[in-house]
Amino acid sequence: MKIENLVKTIDHKIILNDINLTLNQGEITGLIGRNGSGKTTFFRLLAGHYEFDKGMIFINHEDIQTNKLLKQKIFYIDEQYNFLSGYTLNKLLEFYQNAYAGFDKEKYLHLTKANELKPTFKYGSMSKGMQGLYKIILAICSNADYLLLDEPLDGLDLIVKKNILGILLDDVSENNRSITISSHNLNELESIIDRALILKRNQIKLDYHLEALRENARKIQMVFKTKKVPAFIKENSRLLHIQGRVVTAIFENYTETLELAIQNEYPILFEELPLTLEDLFEVNLAHDVTNYSLQGESL
Incomplete structure (x- = not known):
């Protein structure tokens, strides 16, 4: 996925400005920024939940604004506007099968059974840990090439986190997907990502490939x-x-x-x-001030 000159304003405030980067398949990328820096807005733009003011997004050299079918290659669940709560897992299976032509029902049934997620369970009645695990299963089974995960490990216990991370890492190695994760827990992020993007003052200011960083820094x-x-x-x-x-x-x-x-x-x-990811966060963002506010909306 290639992103060129992406710009988004909300209520006359610039949230993202001139974003240029490529998300590579087979790579896990961490999106790092302070609260209000625009991480969620970035995901919503890529997923098509927001219209962008300027810029273009390409998948396989095709503009996703022109070829709407390309959006099936992107998976994202918006936590703020999460529609899952009122449905059983069986109904959600039907929905995602219709939404993603390549949905892998066999893998979905295997993973939900292995993790004791019954079809009759109502998503809204499940624990936060089980909800997190279920969303990762949906993401993987969508067979989308680009998975956008916004704080997927937030509030989960250690056992569930290990399970989720294991499923994600296995899937990347088997299916060559691109996964972009935002997280406040940089220690957890550091253990799985290949690359770190630092979002600061409306822009991607730094792009670290961790292997190269560890060699040179x-x-x-x-x-x-x-x-x-x-x-x-x-x-x-x-x-x-x-x-x-x-x-x-x-x-x-x-x-x-x-x-x-x-x-x-x-x-x-x-x-x-x-040298840790927390060090990079502190040295790049500790003195950065963000003042975005949209009546309590997460950006």
Whole structure:
């Protein structure tokens, strides 16, 4: 899926501006941003729940606005406007079979039976964990190429989370889907995603492929003889914390030349620490202020 110059305004406020990216099949992408940054709006635009003001979305080089059948290749359940509550699982099966021509009924029956989700269960009466599991089963069995999952693990217990993550990872490896997940739990996200998109000030500001990031980036804790941080460190890193003389910095392109320059300052302490997704969130978004408000609507 290729997204070009996507723009969305709501109530005369720019929510998303000039979004350009490609979502690749066989890849799990994490969408990261502060509350109100536009993550849900982004999903609604891709799924066709919102009309966008400008831009184009292509699947296999075809415009989804022109070829409406391409929307069957996208799966998304909007949590705010969730219509599932009043229906039994049997009725929901009928609905999704009609909505997605490639719906895999055999897999659906296998997964619901294996997880003790009976056809007579009413979705609205199920626990939050079982609802989350059921939505993942619907997503996978839709056979859509692009799954958009908005906080799919929120509020679920450990056992249900492991079950859901196992189903998702198996499905990506078997079917080469593209999965985009937004989540506030960055530790959980880090364990499964290949790529992280940082949504900030209406735009995708950073696009990290985690494998490349882990090869090139370093998180270093240093103590120098004085409180002054050397200028070249400020120029080549993102400062995460400064507490007294203890400096913690993230170098996104850490080289032997940089390491030599640091050592030439004869630091009292020089220690490499594990670099996490939470570090990237903090260093990029901790001081970002979002002020979007649509009468309580999640953006």
